[in-house]
Amino acid sequence: MSLILKNASAFLRNNAMLPALVCIAVIEIFIHPYLSANYFSHEVDRLLFMLEKDTFNSPMITIGDSVGHGIFADWEFSRGKIANLACNQATETTGQYFFIKRYLKKNHAPHAVISCDRTPMLGNLQQNLTENYIQRCFTEWSEVFEIARIKVDPAFTVKMIAYKLLPTFKYRLHLQQRILGSSNSNIYSGMSEGGSAAQPDNGLIRLISDYKERLREESISQHFFTKIVEMLEAENIPLYYLPPPSKISNNDTDRLIGNSITEMHRLKTHFSNLYPLAEEYKRLPADHFSDDVHLNETGLISYHAPLRSRIESIMNAALQLHREAFLHSFAQGRNLFNLHESNSNSFLYPLHEAIVHTETGMLVITSTGKDPAVELPPISAIDKETGDRVVIHIDLESKEDTLAKIYYRFDGTQPYDETKSVMQVVKSGENRLFFIFPNTFKEGQVRFDPGEREGIYVVKQAEAKLVNTRTSHGKLHALFEANRQ
Amino acid sequence: MQFNSFTFLVFFATFYVIYVSCSHKWQNRLLLLASYIFYGAWDYRFMLLICLTTIVNYFLGNQIGRAYSDGARKKILLTSVVFNLGVLGFFKYYNFFTDVLADILLGLGWGDHSFSLQIILPIGISFYTFQILSYTIDIYRKQISPTDSFLDFALFVAFFPQLCAGPIMRATNLMPQITSHRTFSPVLLKTSCFLFLFGLFEKTVVADNLSVLVDSIYNSGAPDGFSVLLATYAFAIQIFADFDGYSNMAKGLAGVMGFTLVTNFDAPYFSENPSQFWNRWHISLSSWLRDYLYIPLGGNRGGMLKTARNLFTTMILGGLWHGASWMFIYWGAFHGILLAVYLPLNKKLACFPPWLRKLMFFHLICFGWMLFKAHNPVQFNGLLHSIFFNFQFPFQPQHLILLKQVLFYSAVPVLYQYLQYRKSAETPIAEWPLMSRSAVYVFLFYMIVIFGFSEAQSFIYFKF
Incomplete structure (x- = not known):
């Protein structure tokens, strides 16, 4: 050898x-x-x-x-x-x-x-x-x-x-x-x-x-x-x-x-x-x-x-x-916040062109301009390393067709901007909206813009969950892009 | 399993890793097993035939060695010759001769008979039969002693690098290499690697590509004279590249295992006469025919006429060795005539310059290749007619493409033969500087990778 x-x-x-x-x-x-x-x-x-x-x-x-x-x-x-x-x-x-x-x-x-x-x-x-x-x-x-x-x-x-x-x-x-x-x-x-x-x-x-x-x-x-x-x-x-x-x-x-x-x-x-x-x-x-x-x-x-x-x-x-x-996964998701389980008076914090008041468990947002904005409770997910996503569900009543957006930021020092936003089409009448966030966003603040018109918007339910979706971000967006019921 | 296949690559790589880590005794056993697997890859039934032949000849070889009287030795040798030629004759020539017999009977008006059988021709049977015959004849001639080890003899018969298409080894040469301890020298290893690579190039790039061109012309209905001429030159290169390629690969493979096989080709197309040609082409067969047929027939003793007769007989049988077909017999006869005619002509041709003598003789070889390649005399006549009596050169683009391809694929083997001829060396690039040799390797590698046939094509001589 x-x-x-x-x-x-x-x-x-x-x-x-x-x-x-x-x-x-x-x-x-x-x-x-x-x-x-x-x-x-x-x-x-x-x-x-x-x-x-x-x-x-x-x-x-x-x-x-x-x-x-x-x-x-x-x-x-x-x-x-x-x-x-x-x-x-x-x-x-x-x-x-x-x-x-x-x-x-x-x-x-x-x-x-x-x-x-x-x-x-x-x-x-x-x-x-x-x-x-x-x-x-x-x-x-x-x-x-x-x-x-x-x-x-x-x-x-x-x-x-x-x-x-x-x-x-x-x-x-x-x-x-x-x-x-x-x-x-x-x-x-x-x-x-x-x-x-x-x-x-x-x-x-x-x-x-x-x-x-x-x-x-x-x-x-x-x-x-x-x-x-x-x-x-x-x-x-x-x-x-x-x-x-x-x-x-x-x-x-x-x-x-x-x-x-x-x-x-x-x-x-x-x-x-x-x-x-x-x-x-x-x-x-x-x-x-x-x-x-x-x-x-x-x-x-x-x-x-x-x-x-x-x-x-x-x-x-x-x-x-x-x-x-998805709805099954959402129902199984871990609660992050829920309008019905919190103090509705302090649930939404008006930021811009918005007046908020409570009516029989619902929140009424009166928009005084074309860019109303309120802040939702902050998000804090404990299991950050999982593939689960933050999803915010809002039942919203609107008088006219418009566009609802949720902006997110990782800490209070950053401004909200368009690149970090999720939007949903809103029809006149009752809408069930799901805002699904990228899986990089697990902690931070969220701003809700209910529409682009003056008038009344009624939030009947607002809840955020950490959801195991088993499916991609893009597909979930496509699923709910037209706000189909 | 062809040398030029991925199956063989895996087979050999696996075999070789085990081979180099074995002792000499186990190397021989492993080699024998690998040889049988290699041979059985074509047809497992071939293994039974080679085993039977090995057993019978081992026994007969020992009997010849032990026999005291010349008469007994002769009888046993005769038994061996009859058995080996009988097996070869049955598998290779039975249908040929029974067809001839049927034609004769039909010609005599004795009815239409058919004696044909469905016989598969075992690959390489002509090669190993001649190798075995040399063993028993050499024992009879007392040039060697019979081996005691059956396994060594079995390996001598079945040694896979040269089993299917030679070179036909003699027991005097191969048996000592089997029985004695082998060494792996870097020089032998380097030469062997190069020989294998060059053989692979000759086979997959030159022979396989030229075979497509040659077949397309020879098998077309009425090819023009220019195409036939081109195809004939191409066939001359193809058959050389195919057989020399196999021999080089066989030498290369044997070399990396520590064996040295005899050289089978030595720039044959640079011969000036038939005698030189047969000393350079398929050397192991022509020397076998010389030693075991031509010389026993009388050789060149007894004058020019007897010599010519012996040459003619030897070459006809040599032609028949290639296959059971009248065309091979004609081809053998043609070379027999050439050898006989050149006997008196050699001195007269000396007045021509060497290059002219080579050129003239190359064209005679090519004429012989037409006989070899044609399926029957009618096709041969048609080919001759298109060259000599109706030569046309319809200048069309496909002719230029053909010419370009023939030149492209022929250039390297011709150049390499020239170098071999000039340097009188089997691997003339061996002395080149390292970087030049590297460039040759890169060139050969890319020729094989880009132009080689990726599907393993069979070697021409496997069917002989």
């Missing part, structure tokens, strides 16, 4: 490989930004680049295969544009999981996720296109490790690491095209003519790999589908499975979708936010399809009409779920 170490040391000292390795590392580090910004092989590359560079903050995201992608391509509905992460069957559910994960890192959590995929539970990353759509694209270390753990194929993992460490390898076909005017494999599929070299049928490696697959209790797609549901459940986001339509003559799809829905019903016993919409499965005539599975223009038009209203209702149902979940 010592001889080997001695030789190895001499080998390293005089070997030209060391400077070569340093040179390669430098080239790879510097070339990466250029290559990743300029070369895209297919839709997965583009989508991942967009997820890295842009923010969407869409109210709804869709995942799925190319059929799902076609159905939701460039879709907008009453609450905004869908973030269409449905891509290609080659990414399998594994890719969909990582799409959502990357999306949630940079964007507000959506109100709902729709999965539109023919085979959400099928796939073990063994397709011909797996290399170009999974191994080459999903190369964040966490992704590599997560796939390696479930795939248990060292050669598969090593190739992913090669793609991770060597951008020139990842973009080699584009570089070939650039240098020679042609590439030795198709840039889109990543394969040369005749497909990829498969392991021989009776080869030991193939036999071991087949045996390993037989031992699997669940497919890799099933595993990642469960992880998607888990991840969304943790964020309190409902997942709706919308089976894509199939040809009347295609019984295979029937069976595949039937199996997926059965599996989802099994999962639903553990995850309450999973909704398989089996009743939405449609069989359409053959002339609605451009091939065996993809809808053509006629098919899309005929399928979209009922789907549009269905998506609206899904969104409303999702919002209702969030609202109920």
